[in-house]
Amino acid sequence: MTIRLGCIADDFTGATDLANNLVRAGMRVVQLIDVPAPGTPGPVDADAVVIALKSRTTPVDEAVEVSLRALDWLRSVGAEQIYFKYCSTFDSTPAGNIGPVTEALLDALGTDFTVATPAFPDNGRTIFKGHLFVGDVLLSESGMRHHPLTPMTDSDLVSVLGAQSTRPVGLVDHTVVAAGPDAIRDRIGELRKDGVGAAIVDAVSNDDLLRLGAAVRDLPLVTAGSGLAIGLPANWGFEPSASAAQLPPAGGLQAIVSGSVSTATNGQVREFLRAGRPAFSVDPLRIADGQDVAGEALAFAARHLADGPVLVYSTETPDAVRTVQGRLGVAEAGELVERTLARVAQGLLDLGVRQLAVAGGETSGAVVQALGLTGLRIGAQIDPGVPWCAAELSGGDTLHITLKSGNFGSPGFFTDAFARLESAGEPV
Ligand SMILES: Nc1ncnc2c1ncn2[C@@H]1O[C@H](COP(=O)(O)OP(=O)(O)O)[C@@H](O)[C@H]1O
Numbered sequence: 560m561t562i563r564l565g566c567i568a569d570d571f572t573g574a575t576d577l578a579n580n581l582v583r584a585g586m587r588v589v590q591l592i593d594v595p596a597p598g599t600p601g602p603v604d605a606d607a608v609v610i611a612l613k614s615r616t617t618p619v620d621e622a623v624e625v626s627l628r629a630l631d632w633l634r635s636v637g638a639e640q641i642y643f644k645y646c647s648t649f650d651s652t653p654a655g656n657i658g659p660v661t662e663a664l665l666d667a668l669g670t671d672f673t674v675a676t677p678a679f680p681d682n683g684r685t686i687f688k689g690h691l692f693v694g695d696v697l698l699s700e701s702g703m704r705h706h707p708l709t710p711m712t713d714s715d716l717v718s719v720l721g722a723q724s725t726r727p728v729g730l731v732d733h734t735v736v737a738a739g740p741d742a743i744r745d746r747i748g749e750l751r752k753d754g755v756g757a758a759i760v761d762a763v764s765n766d767d768l769l770r771l772g773a774a775v776r777d778l779p780l781v782t783a784g785s786g787l788a789i790g791l792p793a794n795w796g797f798e799p800s801a802s803a804a805q806l807p808p809a810g811g812l813q814a815i816v817s818g819s820v821s822t823a824t825n826g827q828v829r830e831f832l833r834a835g836r837p838a839f840s841v842d843p844l845r846i847a848d849g850q851d852v853a854g855e856a857l858a859f860a861a862r863h864l865a866d867g868p869v870l871v872y873s874t875e876t877p878d879a880v881r882t883v884q885g886r887l888g889v890a891e892a893g894e895l896v897e898r899t900l901a902r903v904a905q906g907l908l909d910l911g912v913r914q915l916a917v918a919g920g921e922t923s924g925a926v927v928q929a930l931g932l933t934g935l936r937i938g939a940q941i942d943p944g945v946p947w948c949a950a951e952l953s954g955g956d957t958l959h960i961t962l963k964s965g966n967f968g969s970p971g972f973f974t975d976a977f978a979r980l981e982s983a984g985e986p987v
């Protein structure tokens with residue numbers, strides 16, 4: 560089996576987002592949680608492997624170290640091209656981790672240039688003149704300016720990536736992208752001559768990403784959100800496939816764990832509450848006070864699970880999150896909530912939940928690690944960027960799990976997702 564594309568994703572929701580786009584473009588994809596031990600053979604029956612890391616907000620040296628380990632393993636199983644996946648809203652701080660990880664991967668691959676494009680038009684992320692738009696507004700005017708860990712206040716990606724890089728950062732602008740793969744390759748040649756290490760690439764449509772995909776077929780490394788994934792599989796002759804991978808039939812109880820504080824998730828929680836569905840609110844200040852909030856959440860869930868999906872959430876408005884962070888510290892509040900929600904997820908499985916939706920990238924990382932999941936099969940798409948996945952539990956049961964990126968999904972996601980699974984849950 561030849562692994563064509565080896566992918567390193569900086570968070571867990573991002574990994575399933577990328578895997579989803581690769582599957583839809585015709586590749587067979589295996590998603591691994593964390594880096595396999597050296598010498599572990601690659602999966603059979605896979606054209607691409609996505610390694611899900613939790614490196615988006617860790618200290619730079621840790622993110623670089625784990626990304627290089629992922630690279631080593633992907634090369635050991637023969638990956639022909641490497642894809643570094645980050646957020647479609649370019650979530651990072653002035654220290655990194657996008658720039659330092661990109662440069663470390665370039666050095667390790669012995670190459671001097673790569674592209675950088677978080678564009679994902681299917682989810683409203685477009686780039687023009689190097690500026691990232693989220694829907695109709697600039698990144699710096701979107702909800703991302705309030706993100707608890709990586710507030711994004713500059714929409715000019717050349718400047719954002721430049722501040723995180725030691726090499727000059729350039730731009731492949733839309734007139735070049737619109738002119739097609741040859742023009743893009745020519746521009747890359749010029750930038751390379753000027754010593755540019757990475758270039759932001761404009762893209763406002765899927766056609767732009769398809770053109771870019773063809774242009775970068777010979778680059779050892781590409782870096783992007785999940786959008787570029789629609790343009791790469793064709794380089795090896797894969798064709799888009801409408802039928803996402805089939806998963807085993809779903810069973811068991813249904814629950815949602817949400818630690819995302821993104822705008823879209825806030826809307827989804829409001830919609831769930833508005834529909835009168837059972838929901839338990841996790842208060843970080845009560846956790847910090849030493850109260851057994853996870854135990855209370857599980858007791859609540861036990862009373863309601865038989866009636867349909869139960870939501871356990873710490874999702875709050877930016878103001879409320881800032882208040883908590885002011886009292887506990889940003890990282891401390893994040894870790895406290897992640898630990899609690901991970902414990903809740905473990906308890907939900909003990910209560911018989913076998914269909915679990917998790918909202919938020921950091922939260923998903925904490926939950927998936929606590930559940931000890933090692934790999935995910937990618938199934939049908941629920942909303943752009945969000946597929947159902949299946950994982951085998953240690954007892955042999957199948958867990959259906961979806962990892963929803965904070966800003967993805969329609970307002971009814973927390974109920975629609977389960978309906979979508981029922982219709983996808985045909986025997987393999
Ligand atoms: N009420 C809250 N107060 C403070 N921090 C919170 C609260 N709820 C969640 N968090 C933390 O905010 C972070 C949210 O990140 P993530 O899970 O990636 O979702 P998103 O990026 O969509 O907001 C996590 O570290 C989470 O633990």
Ligand SMILES: O=C(O)[C@@H](O)C(=O)COP(=O)(O)O
Pocket residue numbers: 570572573574576577645646647648784785821918919920921944963964965966
């Ligand atoms: O590219 C994207 O937007 C997503 O795949 C993603 O990474 C989102 O992360 P969270 O908002 O932290 O879930």
